[in-house]
Every structure is written in C-alpha cells, then in structure tokens.
Amino acid sequence: MTLGNEAWIVSDFRKLSSGIAEDLAEERKPLMQAIQEQQKIVKLAQQPQEQQQAQADLVQTLGIEAQLDEKYYKQLYSLPEGSVMKRIPINADGNFDWKNDTLLADSEKQPDCLIFVRATRTDGRQYWALCPFNISKDKKLGLNISPKDFISTKTILRPDLPPSERE
Numbered sequence: 001m002t003l004g005n006e007a008w009i010v011s012d013f014r015k016l017s018s019g020i021a022e023d024l025a026e027e028r029k030p031l032m033q034a035i036q037e038q039q040k041i042v043k044l045a046q047q048p049q050e051q052q053q054a055q056a057d058l059v060q061t062l063g064i065e066a067q068l069d070e071k072y073y074k075q076l077y078s079l080p081e082g083s084v085m086k087r088i089p090i091n092a093d094g095n096f097d098w099k100n101d102t103l104l105a106d107s108e109k110q111p112d113c114l115i116f117v118r119a120t121r122t123d124g125r126q127y128w129a130l131c132p133f134n135i136s137k138d139k140k141l142g143l144n145i146s147p148k149d150f151i152s153t154k155t156i157l158r159p160d161l162p163p164s165e166r167e
Contacts, residue, residue, distance in 0.1 A: 001127065004118040007096050009086035012114055013079040014130065020079075021157050024072040031065045069157065076157055077126070080116050090117070117145055126153045 038058040045051035088098045117129045127150040133143055155161060 001119040001121050003090060003094055004120070005090055007088045007090055007098075008080060008084045008116040009088070009098075009113050010080055010083040010116045010130075011085060012132075013083045016079055017076055017156050020072055020075050021159055024068065024157060025160070027068060028065065031061060031068070034061050035065065072157055073153065076153060080118070080128070083116075085113055115143060115145065117150075119150055127151060128153060128156070 035058065038054060038061060041054040042051060042058055045054050086098070088096045090096045113133075115129070115131045115133055117131075119127045119129075121127070129145045129149040129151075131143065131145055131149060133141060135141055154165075
C-alpha cells in the first residue's frame with residue numbers, strides 16, 4: 001500500500017460516514033430482495049428458456065447493485081476533504097511533525113478533531129486511519145498510527161460485510 005503524502009487534522013465526520021452507509025443499505029434493500037428472488041427462480045426454472053431469462057435478470061440486477069457502491073464511495077471520499085482543518089506533510093519514513101499553530105490560538109479548549117491518514121492499495125482501494133487525539137498548549141504529543149489502525153473504506157461503507165470480504 002502507498003501511504004498518502006499528508007496527514008490531516010479533520011473535524012469528526014464519522015457520523016456523516018455512518019449516514020452514508022445507512023443510505024446505501026437502505027437503497028440496497030430492494031435490490032437484495034430482487035437478487036434473492038431471482039436466484040430462487042434460476043434454481044426452480046423448469047424450462048431452459050425460462051432459466052436463461054431468469055439468469056439474465058439476475059446478472060442485470062447484480063450489475064445495478066455493484067454500480068450503486070460507486071455513488072456512495074464518491075460521497076464517502078468527499079468527507080475528509082470537506083472536514084480538513086490543517087494539512088501536515090508526511091515524511092518519506094511515514095513520520096510527520098506539527099506545531100499546533102492555530103487550533104488552540106484563541107482558547108485552551110481543544111476542538112473536536114481527529115488525525116486522518118489515507119493509504120491506497122495498488123488496485124485503488126482506500127484504507128483510512130482516523131485517530132482521536134488530545135492536545136494542550138505547549139505540550140508535546142507522541143502519536144503512533146500503526147497498520148492495524150487502518151480500516152478499509154469498503155468496511156466503512158458496508159459495516160455488515162463478513163470478515164472475509166473486508167480486507
């Protein structure tokens with residue numbers, strides 16, 4: 001996987017991503033019911049012509065269901081960009097340094113924020129690490145984001161996936 005070239009301080013958009021996942025699940029319900037019904041028809045079809053038509057209907061519905069994800073991935077991928085409070089370059093070794101120059105400038109109260117880091121597989125699949133952190137004025141913070149902190153955006157979009165399909 002390739003690590004993104006920036007870490008971002010972002011406002012917490014996890015509720016919005018959950019909402020996108022819920023919208024996808026709701027839109028998929030009738031498609032999943034149609035797929036199940038069409039699979040039954042394919043199994044029970046008595047005549048070859050009837051079975052071919054049922055198989056064609058099933059393939060068409062599966063295609064519609066597969067395309068549905070793209071719409072919701074676009075929404076999901078726009079969330080971090082729309083939530084950026086600060087961009088921090090990542091060094092070649094995966095480390096980054098940041099001096100809190102603006103987030104606590106006016107008060108001692110920490111804003112509701114996360115560190116966001118993105119990694120991308122060679123096939124284009126994204127993995128995100130969203131790590132809450134606490135900052136205080138004039139205090140040093142050590143933060144380690146490890147590979148186990150990354151979660152597939154497929155898992156975010158479809159939290160009901162079986163473990164075998166999440167990776």
